[in-house]
Amino acid sequence: MSFPAPFLSPSSQPLDLGTGSRVGLSALVVAAHVAAGLTLWKQAPEHVEVGEPAPIVVSLIPTQSPSPTSVTPPREAPPEPVRPTPVTPPASPQRPTPPAPQPPTPQVATPVAATTPMLSSRNGADAAVAPLAAPTPAVTSTAATAAPAVVAAPAPPPPPAAPREFHISAVSYLVPPVLTYPRISRELGESGTVLLRVLVDEQGQPREIQVARSSGHPRLDQQAVQAMKAARFKPHIEGGVTRSMWVRTPQTFLLEDN
Secondary structure (H helix, E strand, C coil), X not given: CCCCCCCCCCCCCCCCCCHHHHHHHHHHHHHHHHHHHHHHHHHCCCCCCCCCCCCCCCCCCCCCCCCCCCCCCCCCCCCCCCCCCCCCCCCCCCCCCXXXXXXXXXXXXXXXXXXXXXXXXXXXXXXXXXXXXXXXXXXXXHHHHCXXXXXXXXXXXXXXXXXXXXXXXXXXEEECCCCCCCHHHHHHCCCEEEEEEEEECCCCCEEEEEEEECXXXXXXXXXXXXXXXXXXXXXXXXXXXXXXXXXXXXXXXXXXXC
């Protein structure tokens, strides 16, 4: 693109310009050309590439009209009447009087009379109108259901007193013991005294025989115990009651001189 040359009148004469003026004029001309080119470039239309348009799918949805629903407005409850609050005067404090104790009265079962059903006629037939009343269970009295009183067990009797011990001098024989000398002891020359301790019961019979002191010969001790089993004592009476006792009695074996 070119610009027209500056219009010069025929009467104008060329001017004699210096070197500096020519350079400035040339720069001015170049600047004018650049400005004109930029202006034309900005005014030129832009080419925009447009792609293939996408298809638009439209579906028709049938509209359903909503069924009209009947809305019943809520009923307002009538306001409750305001009741006046009674004012109670304060009562003067009184000291409560304790009630007098009363003995419990037993409850007695009251017999219930059987009710007779009433009959009414329906179409010539008799029908029962009221059923029989159910019998009421009997009420047991308080005295009958009371727990039995606990009876204390009697105290056991005191144990009997231990038998007293006596010497044979304080006791009498009903049947004295009879000593028999063993033949072997006689031949061997055995002799001595056996001290026996005898438990005598209330009837005077020996129940237990102990050798308190031996004679030194077992045959003589055994013979003395056998003889004491057949003896009988006079019962011991103490306070008007016969009691058992222990008796200490010596039994002596002596060899006779030949």
